[in-house]
Amino acid sequence: MGWWNQFSFVYPWVLPLVLLPVALYVWNQRRLGERLVSLRLPTTAGVGELGSWRTTLRPLLPLLQVAALVLMLIALARPRLDLSEESVTAEGIDIVLTMDLSTSMGAQDFSPNRLEVAKEVARDFVRQREFDRIGLVAYAGEAYTKSPLTVDKQIIDRFISELQMGEITDGTAIGLGLETAINRLRDSEAASKIIILLTDGENNAGDRHKPEVAAEIARKYGIRVYTIGVGSGEETLMPSAPIGGGRYRFKPTRGTVDDKLLAYIAEETNGRYFRARDTEELESIYDYIDELEKTEIETTVFKRYEERFGFFLGIGLLLLVLETVLRYTVLKTIP
Incomplete structure (x- = not known):
């Protein structure tokens, strides 16, 4: 946690907004759960082989979106690494x-x-x-x-x-x-x-x-x-x-x-x-x-900062691209 303590934010009021994508994800998951219908089968032997790694990973795609949005909002708060020196x-x-x-x-x-x-x-x-x-x-x-x-x-x-x-x-x-x-x-x-x-x-x-x-x-x-x-x-x-x-x-x-x-x-x-x-x-x-x-x-104080919003923005965009590529390629669903 020592490195995180060196960060400061130019617009700290943006940080509470990172809870919004998380809240929307939780709300959407609950809504989908309520819309699901059950199908009664006498046995699951016929569908046991339908599961695969694709079906396991597909529900995780929205999490990539959430993580990407959270990182972009952190970038919007403009994080800086505090390198201040005091003489x-x-x-x-x-x-x-x-x-x-x-x-x-x-x-x-x-x-x-x-x-x-x-x-x-x-x-x-x-x-x-x-x-x-x-x-x-x-x-x-x-x-x-x-x-x-x-x-x-x-x-x-x-x-x-x-x-x-x-x-x-x-x-x-x-x-x-x-x-x-x-x-x-x-x-x-x-x-x-x-x-x-x-x-x-x-x-x-x-x-x-x-x-x-x-x-x-x-x-x-x-x-x-x-x-x-x-x-x-x-x-x-x-x-x-x-x-x-x-x-x-x-x-x-x-x-x-x-x-x-x-x-x-x-x-x-x-x-x-x-x-x-x-x-x-x-x-x-x-x-x-x-x-x-x-x-x-x-007292003479010299303040120096290293901007780090690009790091968070870059990772967020990377996750967004990854989610898009996976959704339309290996994890693509057929309507």
Whole structure:
């Protein structure tokens, strides 16, 4: 059925008419059945040899007429094989998601924890950015590029889902994470370059990499930074020490977010700082960023069609000729 789905019709309103020859055939067959009379014979032995392949095929002649008319009506609807090609040209946005993997992201004021919620919301955001290149940076006490800029959304989705606490040295090196993201964007020629930096703590690692200096570098390269502080601000269970197998001991803690620093980074780069105290707020923040960072997409569509009405018309005429030849030659009846 795949090839049939490629067909379109210039005059689709003609297609219902293909039922007319079929209906006439059914009606005619019923009418002939009512006109037939029966002849009672004491035995059929005398007429048993009258049947032949001719008598078997002769009733099928009207079906050739029906098929021919159906094909001609389809030809009249002017079927075309759709060979359309679509070319999309756009100056997209380059985006680097910068995710905090410090152990505090395991805090349970978000269900099941901050990191899992942050990952899921980020994955939803990626799915909406059809034409943009997206990269992924992970950081804690250190930072690394999980994925360079790519249009392969499935790869980014998988890499985000794989992020786990404990992959790298613990801590919160916001400056180092920001610098790593900047390195992914500084040579970009995109119309818009942005970093979405998410954290739930204060800068306490990477002393040689000051967040304020990283913000100035981002501004120099025309990179806009949206910062997101995550955490309810209330006492919650937070991982305190690993016990092996990816498990942690938990203790009640009231985490803190450096709102002042994150707001400075955003303001310095012409971005914006957001505070997410629950899952709904985090989702709305990503939705807001999605609306802010829209690109004008210039789409050029080239439509090409291959006319196929001749194919259906030719087969229909062939069947009509075949029916006529058979009716007046090998299947001819004598009145």
